[in-house]
Amino acid sequence: MFGRSTAHFDRVVRAYAAELFRFALWLARDRHRAEDILQEALTRAWRNWSHVKDEGARRGWLYAIVRNEFYRDSGRAKREQAEDVDDETLAQVADERDFTRGLELRQILERLPAPFMEPLVLQNLGGLSCEEVAQVLGVSTGAAMTRISRARSALRELLCKAGEDSFAVRKETMP
């Protein structure tokens, strides 16, 4: 519908640049690198602009390109780490009572392993649905839901241990 329209590209970039930058920043943890990743990603996006037929999928497509660019830039090891859904690591993080004490929410989120942190960030930052998160990560919707629910459970536990939780959070059994 929009083809490779420069005006449409401009509008989309202006609408999503901020949140995509923050997503890249969250992945890269470095502002300069985040901007470079975003720049490369959107240059690629522009080259393939007309490939997206459903405008409703545009936003998720952009997130996926930013994420791919981050892992392309980071190398295979990092990507494998991100794809390795290891519940034990998550459980270990959740069990580290001492280090979580006094940490802020941001720091605790940073401690979550990438396979759990990423979908949670995508949902909260981009407002993506579980289906859209699944498309960005290249996994099934069920897998995305499982990762997000486990991430939230772990986050609740960690916040409770950190002593910053104003709510009475009892230890939950992960579904």
Add this chain to the structure above:
Amino acid sequence: MNELEARRQLLADPRRLSAELRAAIEADPKLSALRDELLRRDAQLHRVLTEPAVPEGLADRIVLNARFGMRSRRLGLSLAAAVAAIAVGVPSYLRLHDNRLELARDQAILQHVVEGTDELADNRGVAPAVLRASVAKLGVEVRDPPGYRIRHLANCVIAGIESRHFVIEGPDGIVSYVILPGAHGGADERVLERSGMRALFARHGDVTVAVLGAESMDRGELEKMMRKVLA
């Protein structure tokens, strides 16, 4: 839906609820409390995630680089390093690189003026002293040629850089000027055309000055307009 499945779905997305999940929440105060807590937690999380400031002019730079073929700073630096290894090629590469950067900036200026129809239509009038003071901040002096009226003046972000854009009207018609700091030292002068508009770009030290008029104006007339207004 059993409680375990309801909890799993709630934890996966507390904002988008199926009818079945909504009914389960209404029937179970524990699920309702969990949802409230998750929504509050998500609001905190959203605040944390949107806390970092976004670099000024980011979208402009992305559009400029993506559309006009420039690569990222990282890739640019890698290219520069690779080329630097070939000592003979360095000077010509740098000239080419600067020219490319300059061309991209010039195209961004032209695009800004072509698409800024509101700015072209604005005719509120600006006092010459105001224009002089505004462009002086960029190290540029302007004259006040008799018979000309300043229709519009604005600080615009072009290619991620704050610039001055003013429009004057006189015997030669309506002409736009853009002053963009941070020139890379590429081609001294260049003429570009787009959408019925012709533009002359010139480098004055580290500032790019552009004069933009109707396509009917040739290069000589644009040069004359540049000399007439810019000291």
